[in-house]
Amino acid sequence: MVKRSDNMDSSSECSRGAHKRLLQDSRSYDQENAMKKVCIGTRTEYTYAPYHDGYRWRKYGQKMIRGNSFPRCYYRCTYHQDHGCPASKHVEQHNSEDPPLFRVIYTNEHTCGTSNSASDYMASSMQIQQIADASLRKAQAAERLRKAEVETPRLMHFPPPRCSGGYNMAMKEEKDVIVSSLLTVIRGCHIAESAGNNSAAALPVNRPPPAVARSDHYSCSYAISPELLPASDDLTLDFMLDSVLDPHWVEPLDLAWLKESTHTG
DNA sequence: CGCATTTGACCCAA
DNA sequence: TTGGGTCAAATGCG
Numbered sequence: 290m291v292k293r294s295d296n297m298d299s300s301s302e303c304s305r306g307a308h309k310r311l312l313q314d315s316r317s318y319d320q321e322n323a324m325k326k327v328c329i330g331t332r333t334e335y336t337y338a339p340y341h342d343g344y345r346w347r348k349y350g351q352k353m354i355r356g357n358s359f360p361r362c363y364y365r366c367t368y369h370q371d372h373g374c375p376a377s378k379h380v381e382q383h384n385s386e387d388p389p390l391f392r393v394i395y396t397n398e399h400t401c402g403t404s405n406s407a408s409d410y411m412a413s414s415m416q417i418q419q420i421a422d423a424s425l426r427k428a429q430a431a432e433r434l435r436k437a438e439v440e441t442p443r444l445m446h447f448p449p450p451r452c453s454g455g456y457n458m459a460m461k462e463e464k465d466v467i468v469s470s471l472l473t474v475i476r477g478c479h480i481a482e483s484a485g486n487n488s489a490a491a492l493p494v495n496r497p498p499p500a501v502a503r504s505d506h507y508s509c510s511y512a513i514s515p516e517l518l519p520a521s522d523d524l525t526l527d528f529m530l531d532s533v534l535d536p537h538w539v540e541p542l543d544l545a546w547l548k549e550s551t552h553t554g
Numbered sequence: 555c556g557c558a559t560t561t562g563a564c565c566c567a568a
Numbered sequence: 569t570t571g572g573g574t575c576a577a578a579t580g581c582g
Contacts (some may be wrong), residue, residue: 349574363574
């Protein structure tokens with residue numbers, strides 16, 4: 290029978306997750322633990338993508354916590370047995386918003402040697418979150434557009450004056466955010482690809498890191514979190530559709546020829 | 555077939 | 569006694 294062996298490591302993980310952290314609980318879990326008992330090797334993060342922090346985790350339990358609406362899931366590093374990696378984390382949904390925010394409590398440092406690829410995933414996670422935020426904002430803009438259309442339906446049949454405020458400016462702002470986010474992702478891939486022979490760094494966004502001393506083919510742990518998939522897919526589709534069907538937004542390109550060719554052809 | 559997940563039971567500290 | 573954390577058998581999946 291395996292007894293509790295997750296001894297608290299005194300090493301800190303603060304630097305590794307600093308750039309990924311969305312929010313830091315002002316009354317952090319660490320402080321709470323410090324008041325109860327010494328628990329140095331823990332830190333708390335709030336994230337929209339709790340399952341994709343660059344490491345491979347294996348779920349070993351789930352429990353409803355008293356006072357919480359959502360269950361707490363318990364994960365250990367996949368290499369817990371192979372390499373004796375002591376890292377573990379608890380994930381619990383923090384709210385029921387869309388996308389939901391998760392609280393992730395990390396315990397102990399990884400000793401399995403996957404931290405290099407993990408840093409890439411941190412960046413990827415940030416980019417995914419950027420896209421999700423942009424998508425959310427776009428949905429809000431669409432809602433505003435719908436309201437505006439209800440109020441002044443005839444105006445929608447004509448191209449609105451460019452950059453003249455109102456919904457026009459709002460839509461342009463949303464588009465700028467989305468384009469910026471996509472460029473960030475694309476640029477990230479290019480930077481990674483130009484980084485040389487580092488195969489881990491050259492991985493595109495959301496690709497799994499190379500297995501460490503292992504040849505299994507399981508990759509489900511790397512899939513984009515289900516909360517994020519619809520947002521990114523919609524974003525891609527909306528971006529493409531808007532660019533083609535709403536040509537007055539694409540300043541440098543005159544797509545009138547495209548309309549003409551489709552009509553005459 | 556092997557690994558990941560699920561889930562009820564168990565352990566243990568408060 | 570209670571609640572949080574973990575175990576391990578059963579099950580699912582590729």
